[in-house]
Amino acid sequence: xxxxxxxxxxxxxxxxxxxxxxxxxxxxxxxxxxxxxxxxxxxxxxxxxxxxxxxxxxxxxxxxxxxxxxxxxxxxxxxxxxxxxxxxxxxxxxxxxxxxxxxxxxxxxxxxxxxxxxxxxxxxxxxxxxxxxxxxxxxxxxxxxxxxxxxxxxxxxxxxxxxxxxxxxxxxxxxxxxxxxxxxxxxxxxxxxxxxxxxxxxxxxxxxx
Numbered sequence: 427x428x429x430x431x432x433x434x435x436x437x438x439x440x441x442x443x444x445x446x447x448x449x450x451x452x453x454x455x456x457x458x459x460x461x462x463x464x465x466x467x468x469x470x471x472x473x474x475x476x477x478x479x480x481x482x483x484x485x486x487x488x489x490x491x492x493x494x495x496x497x498x499x500x501x502x503x504x505x506x507x508x509x510x511x512x513x514x515x516x517x518x519x520x521x522x523x524x525x526x527x528x529x530x531x532x533x534x535x536x537x538x539x540x541x542x543x544x545x546x547x548x549x550x551x552x553x554x555x556x557x558x559x560x561x562x563x564x565x566x567x568x569x570x571x572x573x574x575x576x577x578x579x580x581x582x583x584x585x586x587x588x589x590x591x592x593x594x595x596x597x598x599x600x601x602x603x604x605x606x607x608x609x610x611x612x613x614x615x616x617x618x619x620x621x622x623x624x625x626x627x628x629x630x631x632x633x634x635x
Contacts, residue, residue, distance in 0.1 A: 428513035438506045438520075439543075441489055441612055442482030446540060448507050449479045450519045454551065472551030473632070477544070478505060478519055484532070484539035484614035486577065489525065491565045491628055492609060500524060500562035500630065503545060523547050524560055528567075528611040530576040530624040533599075538616040541577060548632050557632035567608040567626030570601040576624035577614035580606045 437445045452474065459469040494500045506520030523545035532539030548557050569578040571586070584606035592598025601623070608626045615622070 428511045428516045430516075431510040431512065434510040436508045437480065438504075438508075439480050439482070440487065440505070441503065441543065442480065442486040442541065444483045446481045446483060448481070449477075450507055451477045453477070470552070472554050474549050474551040474554075475546050476519055476521075476549055477546050478507065478523055479542060479544045480505065481540055481542045484530065484541050484577065484616045486541045486543070486612040486614065488577070488579075488610050488612040490610050491525065491562065491626075493564050494561035497559055499560050503543070505545065521547055524562070524628075524630050525611075526628050526630065528577075528624075528626040528628070530569075530578070530614040530622065532575070532615065532621050532623070535619050535621055539575075539614045539620075539622070541612065541614050543612075546630075555634070558635040559633045561631050561633065563629040563631065565608040565626055565628045566606070567611075567624065568603055568605040569624035570622045571604055572622075573604060573624070575615045575617075575620050575622040577612045578608055578624045578626060579610035580604060581609040582607045 437448055455473045457471040458467050461468050502522040504522050507518040509518045526546050527544040529542045550556050569576045584604050586602055586604050589603050590600025611626050
């Protein structure tokens with residue numbers, strides 16, 4: 427185990443000025459193949475990925491997430507984490523990342539909003555090269571209104587509905603929530619007197635050619 431010192435850990439992330447927290451990881455995504463009559467593994471397929479999650483104080487910069495229309499990688503975010511470690515040596519992560527989800531939250535009218543950017547990238551595994559291309563599908567999300575507070579830009583037809591909560595003897599909150607296809611994320615508010623919430627899911631398909 428190692429201890430990570432936050433005050434001297436550096437993060438390069440072009441879509442936010444002040445990073446609140448980061449987390450990163452590795453998943454081998456192992457698929458084991460079996461044959462009838464045996465528990466012995468016939469073959470193993472790996473499609474490993476690395477992940478990086480960055481939370482920043484709003485407003486972040488905007489990032490367009492159009493679906494891919496050609497044999498080419500979807501647009502990427504170049505980011506890195508260089509941790510200061512005490513204990514066993516642990517390396518950070520770096521490179522070009524695909525944004526897989528975006529969320530915004532500001533539940534305190536006098537506090538700052540926060541944006542969380544979750545990213546992934548495919549890396550070479552045992553006998554498996556990196557994908558030739560990684561293409562992006564249609565992004566879907568929901569946001570409280572006004573959406574200008576949450577850093578979410580919708581495209582096409584949207585649907586509005588209400589959500590809220592309150593308990594006996596307390597004070598609750600209610601929102602009008604918009605759902606639909608999303609074309610741009612980033613740029614939520616930290617202005618006083620504003621609250622809001624949003625989440626966007628961004629799908630990808632790796633292609634090996």
